[in-house]
Amino acid sequence: MAEAAVSVRPEKPPRNWWLWGTALAFLVLMTWWSARGIGFSINELVCNIGGGRRLLQESWPPDFSFLPRLFAPFLETVQIAIIGTVVGAILAIPISVLAARNLTLGMFVWFVDRNFMNILRTLPDLFWAMLFATAVGFGPIAGALALTVFTIAVVSKLYSESLEAIDMGLTEAIRAAGGSWWQMVQYGALPQSLSQYVSYVLYGFELNIRASMILGLVGAGGIGMILETQRSNFEYERVTMIILVVLVAVLVIEQVSAVIRRRLT
Amino acid sequence: MNPSAGNSATGIRFRKARVVYPNGTVGMKDLDLEIKPGEFVVIVGSSGAGKSTLLRAINGLNPISDGTIEVGGRSVPQKESAELRRLRARIGMIFQDFRLVKRLTVMSNVLVGRLAHVPGWRAMLNLWPAHDKEIAFRALERVGIADKAWIKAGQLSGGQQQRVGIARALAQEPSIILADEPVASLDPVTSRQVMDDLVRINRELGITTLVNLHFLDLAQEYGQRIVGLRNGELVYDGTPDTVTEADFQRIYGRAVTEDDLKLSGESHG
Ligand SMILES: Nc1ncnc2c1ncn2[C@@H]1O[C@H](COP(=O)(O)OP(=O)(O)OP(=O)(O)O)[C@@H](O)[C@H]1O
Ligand SMILES: [Mg+2]
Numbered sequence: 001m002a003e004a005a006v007s008v009r010p011e012k013p014p015r016n017w018w019l020w021g022t023a024l025a026f027l028v029l030m031t032w033w034s035a036r037g038i039g040f041s042i043n044e045l046v047c048n049i050g051g052g053r054r055l056l057q058e059s060w061p062p063d064f065s066f067l068p069r070l071f072a073p074f075l076e077t078v079q080i081a082i083i084g085t086v087v088g089a090i091l092a093i094p095i096s097v098l099a100a101r102n103l104t105l106g107m108f109v110w111f112v113d114r115n116f117m118n119i120l121r122t123l124p125d126l127f128w129a130m131l132f133a134t135a136v137g138f139g140p141i142a143g144a145l146a147l148t149v150f151t152i153a154v155v156s157k158l159y160s161e162s163l164e165a166i167d168m169g170l171t172e173a174i175r176a177a178g179g180s181w182w183q184m185v186q187y188g189a190l191p192q193s194l195s196q197y198v199s200y201v202l203y204g205f206e207l208n209i210r211a212s213m214i215l216g217l218v219g220a221g222g223i224g225m226i227l228e229t230q231r232s233n234f235e236y237e238r239v240t241m242i243i244l245v246v247l248v249a250v251l252v253i254e255q256v257s258a259v260i261r262r263r264l265t
Numbered sequence: 266m267n268p269s270a271g272n273s274a275t276g277i278r279f280r281k282a283r284v285v286y287p288n289g290t291v292g293m294k295d296l297d298l299e300i301k302p303g304e305f306v307v308i309v310g311s312s313g314a315g316k317s318t319l320l321r322a323i324n325g326l327n328p329i330s331d332g333t334i335e336v337g338g339r340s341v342p343q344k345e346s347a348e349l350r351r352l353r354a355r356i357g358m359i360f361q362d363f364r365l366v367k368r369l370t371v372m373s374n375v376l377v378g379r380l381a382h383v384p385g386w387r388a389m390l391n392l393w394p395a396h397d398k399e400i401a402f403r404a405l406e407r408v409g410i411a412d413k414a415w416i417k418a419g420q421l422s423g424g425q426q427q428r429v430g431i432a433r434a435l436a437q438e439p440s441i442i443l444a445d446e447p448v449a450s451l452d453p454v455t456s457r458q459v460m461d462d463l464v465r466i467n468r469e470l471g472i473t474t475l476v477n478l479h480f481l482d483l484a485q486e487y488g489q490r491i492v493g494l495r496n497g498e499l500v501y502d503g504t505p506d507t508v509t510e511a512d513f514q515r516i517y518g519r520a521v522t523e524d525d526l527k528l529s530g531e532s533h534g
Contacts, residue, residue, distance in 0.1 A: 178381030
């Protein structure tokens with residue numbers, strides 16, 4: 001009893017103000033330096049706001065009569081996104097597994113796969129669209145191939161990290177029962193991380209619908225191609241309509257995937 | 266209708282077997298031990314004594330750095346290989362934390378025990394032969410939870426989950442069962458039920474069974490033979506009724522206390 005009474009409570013260690021101060025100063029300096037670098041100034045922004053307003057006025061209201069003509073290209077966009085997502089999501093599985101330190105087949109395979117993944121991710125989707133457009137010609141096939149690569153890049157990065165966090169006890173139980181490496185992955189690792197995988201794939205699908213607008217710029221099919229023609233013809237009310245359609249599509253997909261994700265967990 | 270058809274109980278022999286972990290810890294020190302086919306052996310020791318190390322050396326989960334371990338007269342391969350997988354296919358393992366896929370059905374979990382027994386492409390496509398499903402069902406019947414076959418494993422109680430773990434091991438049609446503290450996360454009553462299951466399976470099917478237990482009282486109650494470990498060394502090997510207080514001292518490094526007798530007291534009450 002007497003012993004408990006004299007227990008000494010440790011004092012809260014002081015906050016490291018120096019560290020916080022330096023970090024904050026560094027951030028402010030970096031921002032200022034960057035703004036200077038790109039020639040950003042509040043003055044100019046205010047002066048040019050008139051131009052922006054004119055553009056906005058020309059873009060309003062959206063041209064609803066244009067809507068029926070969007071149906072076919074929008075469908076094509078969705079199809080491109082579906083193919084890119086499905087094929088990419090399947091290919092992302094082995095790539096993620098080999099990039100997860102706890103599951104990979106040796107340091108060499110891990111290293112090669114990791115770097116492959118990083119290269120995929122570093123190169124932008126536009127690059128892939130142009131590459132495939134030159135390879136297979138302009139059109140939806142090029143778009144689907146570009147989105148496949150894009151999906152692999154997005155999903156494998158996220159999923160390999162989820163795989164590294166799985167409970168290895170289960171995979172060990174499968175090895176103990178005489179399971180092979182692939183059986184350990186298929187029956188031990190993947191079922192544990194299925195819900196994360198599905199939510200990354202749905203996220204990839206959202207990004208793909210969005211990306212298909214940009215892909216149109218290089219003639220990779222879908223609604224983006226219409227967007228590009230209308231924009232270069234200064235048909236801003238139609239451009240607004242197109243943006244609205246994509247916006248609604250993305251919002252709907254987001255809601256649906258949120259529901260699916262909730263049911264999975 | 267004979268689930269044990271094809272497996273003959275298998276003996277295990279350690280000869281100066283030594284396990285050194287990558288960080289230099291010696292988990293097992295030149296162990297000499299022979300376990301006869303069909304024996305029910307309980308291994309006791311305090312935390313860190315090397316109980317898990319011993320079990321995991323038998324199915325090659327922990328490689329040995331010296332000496333040999335023979336299972337059924339053949340030495341345990343020390344590298345991941347088809348031969349090692351074939352050996353593991355006939356050794357069932359049961360874990361303290363069950364190690365089930367919680368979001369899959371009980372049946373799917375038990376079928377994991379058949380993975381090494383069906384052609385690779387079938388396992389890959391999840392196309393299980395009727396014969397193997399039958400084996401899985403019989404394994405569930407043997408531990409009395411066949412009615413739970415299509416329920417998700419995560420929805421079962423701890424004791425039921427451990428029975429699924431046992432059924433998974435039985436589905437391997439094993440000649441050896443290794444149980445690493447199978448009752449450590451269960452309450453005393455459930456612990457006894459699970460231990461009873463293990464003893465019954467050992468008697469009915471003649472499967473050589475090694476069970477790690479933390480506490481001596483449960484070991485004395487169930488073991489035909491008790492092996493005591495301390496710091497990776499064998500410090501006791503004998504029948505349950507000949508354990509003296511000196512033996513206890515050697516195994517646990519301290520004298521017997523009231524607490525140690527609590528569990529057995531309950532069982533007689
Ligand atoms: N993977 C590992 N790496 C390094 N040392 C380990 C490893 N696993 C076990 N050890 C060490 O080996 C010794 C024996 O451990 P082991 O797990 O076999 O003991 P145990 O008797 O099963 O203990 P517990 O009752 O806590 O499960 C301990 O000193 C432990 O710290
Ligand atoms: Mg242990």
